[in-house]
Amino acid sequence: MTFDFAALATLYKTTLLENVIPFWEKHSIDTHYGGYFTSLSREGQVYDTDKFIWLQSRQVWTFSMLCNQLQGHEGRSHWLAVAKGGADFLAQHGRDVEGNWYFSLNRAGQPLVQPYSIFSDCFAAMAFSQYALAMDEGKEQDQAKEIALQAYHNVLRRQENPKGKYSKAYPGTRPLKSLAVPMILANLSLEMDWLLAGDQLEAVLEKTQHEVMGDFLDGSRTLMLEQVSPSGQQVNSYEGRSINPGHGIEAMWFMMAIAERQQNTALSNQATDVVLSILNFAWDTEYGGLYYFIDSKGHPPQQLEWDQKLWWVHLETLVALAMAYRLTGREDCWIWYQRVHTYTWEHFSDAEYGEWYGYLNRRGEVLLPLKGGKWKGCFHVPRALYLCWQQFEKMQASC
């Protein structure tokens, strides 16, 4: 592998368009009920037909995003049809009578799991916003916009109490808030830019950026914490000590996207510091790759899967490093990019059947041979491939 920008841009582009997207086009479409199969074996065989709202929405988002970003591509009309197949299914079956998004449905669209997750609403909002943007103006587009905004307002309404009545925490003893909420709200709001009033967007970005970089950043160690007290204090408990390196790194490229929009060099530099610091903390020096969970004080984490190597962790890290290098030019980013690139492409990609493996053990051996499941769908791989392609294309252009 030669690490030149043009070659990298080509690698990401061709893998996205010739290896990954075709896998989902070929294997995931439920032509009978609409929506997508996401539980797919290495070869693409469907091994379970349940439909998870996160993954249904994310696939609508991915195909709509391709339509929006690659307007002239010959596949566009098919991509739009794929997005429509999921969006229609979601619009018809995805919500309860109060407009909250279920967690999962059976193949035919009947609800299986209640709307306990704010992230179901979040990914639905992302999906319908991208989908609406890909559509022609008219009544159908208006409906998609309306669904996107309604889901967005669910997220805003639920953000202080994300699990609502499904929360098992006893009120008051040890209140905690999660990094996931402001981080995803930042990304979602950037996504919905075109549907939000300018001042509303800036207000949300300001608040989420402040919360992520203020409350969740352990400034003394330059690490992102997953849960802190409502006022941003560290809490010495299993949850309070939990570090999810991939999640923290993903949050940092969301911050870099805000920084770029605001031309805020200090913010991109700070986010880059955090990425590098997490990498130094969480890189497995024996077998390579990033751990899934680490206890910030070095105690045993409660997650038994802590030492596994997950696809999305590594892909989000490649996005963050490519973006950080483009924005800051710092040499450390480039050294780390090459290291993570080599590990990720060697261990996760699958030239033979398309799409990438999701779950490796600590040694980097395939732990589950699936290409999709309950949590892995058509999202992190194509999004990261697209974003890395764009980073290298821009770096190539400015050489």
Place this chain on the structure above:
Amino acid sequence: MTFDFAALATLYKTTLLENVIPFWEKHSIDTHYGGYFTSLSREGQVYDTDKFIWLQSRQVWTFSMLCNQLQGHEGRSHWLAVAKGGADFLAQHGRDVEGNWYFSLNRAGQPLVQPYSIFSDCFAAMAFSQYALAMDEGKEQDQAKEIALQAYHNVLRRQENPKGKYSKAYPGTRPLKSLAVPMILANLSLEMDWLLAGDQLEAVLEKTQHEVMGDFLDGSRTLMLEQVSPSGQQVNSYEGRSINPGHGIEAMWFMMAIAERQQNTALSNQATDVVLSILNFAWDTEYGGLYYFIDSKGHPPQQLEWDQKLWWVHLETLVALAMAYRLTGREDCWIWYQRVHTYTWEHFSDAEYGEWYGYLNRRGEVLLPLKGGKWKGCFHVPRALYLCWQQFEKMQASC
């Protein structure tokens, strides 16, 4: 290792009384607030102070059980004091105003996690029943009996809807029931024998035995399923395909205990068939040990920790095999016993610091060096050591 009954009885007895119980006596007692620390490092250092009702109750049970079973032991008065330290803490802090048992408390006893788990009530009932049995007659014993019976009635009341308002399942689409409920009710009811009216006990045993061996047993493959439809049909979903080998094997020695009580040879033989069949299905022929989760149709299980080797899985298997061999005399049980014994003692025990490791990776290497945590306390190791000791002592006596 020579596998003679007398040597095995001695090994289990000395490990229980000289290696395992001293570890908990030395490291787990919270002399300030009462109750127990269960998050303990390999060496016994406390790394977290939260108190989980399952584990608090189980330690009360263990120390009370030792008092009841080893009446003449010199440690008895100390064991009773240890049990009292946990029981008093639980009686004071463990329940909400309606008498439901919380899931966890902070060190001082303030509630952290709501009473969402029927098993909190179950283990509280077991704890206070054994504790009452260990006490002298009088007002304090009456109070302990009352707590035990109230918790037992919670379990009976909640058994059809174990998670109550915390359930995330949408009603009606795909109703499922869990093996855990009848299996634990069988064990609990046997435990509470002395507090229950004879006909009530026999009715519960009849019902749970029928449910476990009828609804949850996949008769065609002789495997225990974790979840089935309310009428005992197999369900083709992630949950419906899930097999938890250690859980199924543990359920089988609960059935053998009923069989022995009822002098039901057919039942002990059937339970033995299931144990042997699960072992053939779930033994890792490459690295040894039993997998934690397997999909019954060979698809990827949803649990990322599926290939890990857990202490309780192996200890419950030793109990089941020793009991099966004593009750049936079948040679297969003895061959399997020796194989599982060798793996388990080589990989989990820790002669240096006491107690056993809990979590190994597939290769049998220590994954988390803890001796106790959020789910591992003073229970499976001492209970299994005590029960194996008893099996071999009885076999030795009847030689």
